[in-house]
Amino acid sequence: MVGFFFLLSLWMGYWCVIQAPYLSTHPRNPRLQLVESKIRRGGIYARGGEALSVTTEAESGFVRSFVGPLSAAHVVGYSHPRYGKTGLEAAWNRYLLGVAGGSQLARAFYEAIGWGWSGWDAVTTLDARLQEAAAAALAGHQGALVALDPKDGSILAMVSQPGYDPARLAALLEGQGEEGSLFNRATQGQYPPGSTFKIIVLAAALESGAIKPDRLFDDRGSVTIDGRKIQNANGRAYGPIAIDEALAYSSNAVFAELASELDPRALYDVAVRLGFGARPPLEIAAAAGRLPRPEELESAVARAEVGIGQGALLVTPLQMALAAAVVANGGWRVEPRLLVGFRTPNGQWQPAPPVQPERVLAPGTAQVVKQAMVAAATWGTAKEASRPGVVAGKTGTAENPHGEPHAWFVGFYPAHEPKVAVAIVVENGGWASQVAAPIARRFFAAVDALDL
Amino acid sequence: MLRLVVLALAVGDLALLLAQAGRDGAFDMRHLLAPAGYTGAYVLLLWYLGKRVQGGLADPILLSALIALTGIGLAALARIDPAMLARQLRWFWLGVGGFLVAALAPVWRYVGRYRYLWAASGFLLLLVTALFGVELGGARSWIRLGSFQFQPIEIVKILLVFYLSAHLAEAKPFLSAPRPGGGGWSERAYLGPLVVMGFLFVFVLVAQRDLGGALLLFGLVVAMLFAATGLIRYLVAGGLIAALGASLAALFFDHVRIRFLVWLDPWSYSRGYQIVEALFALAAGGFSGTGFGRGLAHRIPAVETDFILALIAEELGLLGACGLLFLLAVICVRCLAPAFDPALEDVERLGALGVSLLVALQAGLIVAGVTRLLPVTGVTLPFVSYGGSSLVASFLQVGLVYNRLRASARSEAGRGSGVTQWREV
Numbered sequence: 001m002v003g004f005f006f007l008l009s010l011w012m013g014y015w016c017v018i019q020a021p022y023l024s025t026h027p028r029n030p031r032l033q034l035v036e037s038k039i040r041r042g043g044i045y046a047r048g049g050e051a052l053s054v055t056t057e058a059e060s061g062f063v064r065s066f067v068g069p070l071s072a073a074h075v076v077g078y079s080h081p082r083y084g085k086t087g088l089e090a091a092w093n094r095y096l097l098g099v100a101g102g103s104q105l106a107r108a109f110y111e112a113i114g115w116g117w118s119g120w121d122a123v124t125t126l127d128a129r130l131q132e133a134a135a136a137a138l139a140g141h142q143g144a145l146v147a148l149d150p151k152d153g154s155i156l157a158m159v160s161q162p163g164y165d166p167a168r169l170a171a172l173l174e175g176q177g178e179e180g181s182l183f184n185r186a187t188q189g190q191y192p193p194g195s196t197f198k199i200i201v202l203a204a205a206l207e208s209g210a211i212k213p214d215r216l217f218d219d220r221g222s223v224t225i226d227g228r229k230i231q232n233a234n235g236r237a238y239g240p241i242a243i244d245e246a247l248a249y250s251s252n253a254v255f256a257e258l259a260s261e262l263d264p265r266a267l268y269d270v271a272v273r274l275g276f277g278a279r280p281p282l283e284i285a286a287a288a289g290r291l292p293r294p295e296e297l298e299s300a301v302a303r304a305e306v307g308i309g310q311g312a313l314l315v316t317p318l319q320m321a322l323a324a325a326v327v328a329n330g331g332w333r334v335e336p337r338l339l340v341g342f343r344t345p346n347g348q349w350q351p352a353p354p355v356q357p358e359r360v361l362a363p364g365t366a367q368v369v370k371q372a373m374v375a376a377a378t379w380g381t382a383k384e385a386s387r388p389g390v391v392a393g394k395t396g397t398a399e400n401p402h403g404e405p406h407a408w409f410v411g412f413y414p415a416h417e418p419k420v421a422v423a424i425v426v427e428n429g430g431w432a433s434q435v436a437a438p439i440a441r442r443f444f445a446a447v448d449a450l451d452l
Numbered sequence: 453m454l455r456l457v458v459l460a461l462a463v464g465d466l467a468l469l470l471a472q473a474g475r476d477g478a479f480d481m482r483h484l485l486a487p488a489g490y491t492g493a494y495v496l497l498l499w500y501l502g503k504r505v506q507g508g509l510a511d512p513i514l515l516s517a518l519i520a521l522t523g524i525g526l527a528a529l530a531r532i533d534p535a536m537l538a539r540q541l542r543w544f545w546l547g548v549g550g551f552l553v554a555a556l557a558p559v560w561r562y563v564g565r566y567r568y569l570w571a572a573s574g575f576l577l578l579l580v581t582a583l584f585g586v587e588l589g590g591a592r593s594w595i596r597l598g599s600f601q602f603q604p605i606e607i608v609k610i611l612l613v614f615y616l617s618a619h620l621a622e623a624k625p626f627l628s629a630p631r632p633g634g635g636g637w638s639e640r641a642y643l644g645p646l647v648v649m650g651f652l653f654v655f656v657l658v659a660q661r662d663l664g665g666a667l668l669l670f671g672l673v674v675a676m677l678f679a680a681t682g683l684i685r686y687l688v689a690g691g692l693i694a695a696l697g698a699s700l701a702a703l704f705f706d707h708v709r710i711r712f713l714v715w716l717d718p719w720s721y722s723r724g725y726q727i728v729e730a731l732f733a734l735a736a737g738g739f740s741g742t743g744f745g746r747g748l749a750h751r752i753p754a755v756e757t758d759f760i761l762a763l764i765a766e767e768l769g770l771l772g773a774c775g776l777l778f779l780l781a782v783i784c785v786r787c788l789a790p791a792f793d794p795a796l797e798d799v800e801r802l803g804a805l806g807v808s809l810l811v812a813l814q815a816g817l818i819v820a821g822v823t824r825l826l827p828v829t830g831v832t833l834p835f836v837s838y839g840g841s842s843l844v845a846s847f848l849q850v851g852l853v854y855n856r857l858r859a860s861a862r863s864e865a866g867r868g869s870g871v872t873q874w875r876e877v
Contacts, residue, residue: 023735
């Protein structure tokens with residue numbers, strides 16, 4: 001009986017002591033809200049030092065205001081006494097309040113605010129200039145653009161349109177804003193990838209050894225797999241064609257046949273290694289998309305549909321940009337990141353953890369895929385994206401049940417020394433070559449102009 | 453030993469003063485009223501036990517634990533609301549009176565004699581509650597008489613301890629066969645009524661939606677059966693039946709399923725609010741607590757009953773909460789003493805055992821609920837939670853055991869053993 005009470009005491013200790021640092025700074029803890037009004041919340045800054053969200057002191061107390069480019073509002077989020085927190089404001093809350101250290105138990109914290117407590121400043125990976133360029137490139141369209149640095153996964157620009165103005169949050173949440181403008185399409189929008197998924201199919205075919213890079217296919221304009229006929233977009237038959245040409249022309253016939261020949265497991269494994277079907281590890285809300293399991297890919301028709309990016313497949317723009325970054329990196333995968341580091345009130349700099357790249361594609365595979373993407377962006381379907389600096393890219397015109405097809409562009413630039421990997425989606429935009437590729441070109445022009 | 457009792461009273465008084473001062477932000481002369489009422493009741497009790505009753509101070513350690521525990525309990529309620537403290541103080545006086553009566557009245561000689569009377573009246577009480585009871589806090593477990601209302605389950609607990617100790621005292625030899633069924637026909641004849649009674653009680657409680665009560669009474673039957681016979685198989689069978697019953701209940705009753713879901717993932721359900729807030733309170737208390745009046749746990753719904761431990765853990769810390777469990781453990785362990793006294797009747801020994809198990813089970817259920825070890829079942833923390841029936845019943849239970857502790861002390865004093873020194877305090 002003594003042991004029974006002793007065990008209960010130990011279990012209480014687990015919550016009171018071991019779990020205390022986590023629970024004391026949990027965003028839902030009312031104690032935190034009580035003291036929050038007395039803490040000078042740290043600011044959020046772009047990588048160049050431009051302020052995005054800052055706290056100022058007014059008569060009535062501290063006021064939080066968003067001061068960055070409006071297109072960054074989805075990533076930064078808001079911190080509102082009534083409507084709560086989203087985005088980085090929520091994810092980094094305990095740092096912005098300066099209570100992240102393990103020793104900051106609630107009581108120390110009650111006392112600390114007595115002497116004027118300041119939170120930590122956060123520096124994000126967003127580049128304010130590139131962010132504005134991205135928003136300008138996408139202007140007038142509904143959709144998303146993600147640009148990241150392939151070397152370390154830093155998200156340089158992330159735009160979701162329609163956007164919203166955090167200053168008008170109250171009106172927006174009371175239902176007076178544009179429908180769905182709070183939704184971050186770049187990380188949470190799930191779309192069929194269309195032909196952009198051919199990049200992944202090509203990588204899977206090369207990785208599994210199913211084809212040699214010099215294999216010739218016979219493109220008759222369409223292919224019939226188990227009674228299902230899959231046609232090229234323009235109906236053209238390219239005849240004998242190499243695999244990189246097939247990607248450049250975006251041949252549905254070749255890729256449907258290629259995918260149908262692949263082992264379901266091999267196709268699935270490469271897609272998983274490239275980050276599909278799983279939520280990317282990111283501080284802000286991000287969706288997992290949908291990747292059919294190997295069992296669902298048992299039938300050749302199912303594989304053929306995935307081969308052209310249709311069927312049960314759903315991806316987010318962020319996932320596509322990360323996959324493009326793997327090709328840009330010669331086969332190394334990096335995790336996406338939004339944090340450069342925190343600056344504590346006493347000037348200490350706490351950098352984000354170091355990058356840990358992971359090899360997910362053989363160098364040879366990445367090289368062949370890259371060449372094919374360069375071909376596509378030079379004379380293929382993505383040539384509207386071409387720039388003097390050599391673009392690697394792939395368009396996708398994704399059929400969907402909501403009307404006009406979604407227009408995709410996925411690629412990186414400059415092809416031989418990539419500074420950015422991007423994914424662009426224009427919802428119901430129509431032909432990708434005419435809609436998405438020019439947006440990419442405008443964005444790449446800005447990359448050159450800014451001299452990253 | 454007198455020093456220990458004085459220390460316990462000092463702990464209770466200090467807690468009451470600090471709790472009220474913490475609540476109001478400053479000390480006030482009126483804050484002396486509650487400590488006076490609390491100290492007065494115990495001084496009268498101790499004086500009467502010491503001077504007028506043979507073997508009256510049989511166990512000063514038990515008395516001290518009781519004094520300190522009720523003091524901290526009253527202090528926690530004082531921290532929440534002065535009106536609540538005033539109401540609970542009246543129940544507390546009644547409880548101390550009940551303790552004295554239970555400790556002095558010649559109850560035990562009747563316990564063995566009328567076992568089916570206890571069982572039947574317990575069952576009837578529950579049935580009446582199920583039929584004519586009023587619903588408060590989701591369970592139909594209250595009886596209202598005019599402006600006065602109480603929870604019959606608190607009386608039923610005592611009646612069940614009576615029944616079980618009477619039945620097991622007689623049945624023990626027949627139920628202790630090394631192999632199940634080895635006791636032959638009589639084993640079944642003795643196990644039968646026990647099982648029927650256990651299930652009847654639990655069934656009525658489930659109908660009232662009083663899950664905590666059902667679990668507590670079922671646990672009591674199993675624990676006493678195990679303790680009386682020492683056979684693991686009763687414990688295993690009881691555990692299996694409880695697990696099966698809980699799973700079936702979760703399948704068929706929405707309110708049970710919700711409790712399970714909330715337990716597994718309190719963060720995702722709005723009903724998990726209480727438990728999440730309780731965990732925040734525990735974390736805020738840390739090792740030494742925030743001090744009375746500086747926490748936020750008093751805002752948790754039902755903090756005065758189910759979640760009183762969260763308030764104590766926040767404002768008195770892990771140290772205070774463990775101290776509280778220690779006091780409960782002392783009471784349970786001291787109540788076991790008569791169970792090992794060969795001079796007492798089997799019924800009395802089993803009765804003391806039953807009370808000890810009852811208090812331990814009840815405390816365990818609610819502490820485990822508040823700390824997310826088990827789903828919250830809505831039983832009170834003995835001697836601490838707000839509620840008249842619960843407080844008075846807890847006093848009666850321990851009083852009944854004290855009754856036998858006195859008997860042990862007297863019989864040992866008669867034999868000239870060392871226990872006499874307790875008379876001299």
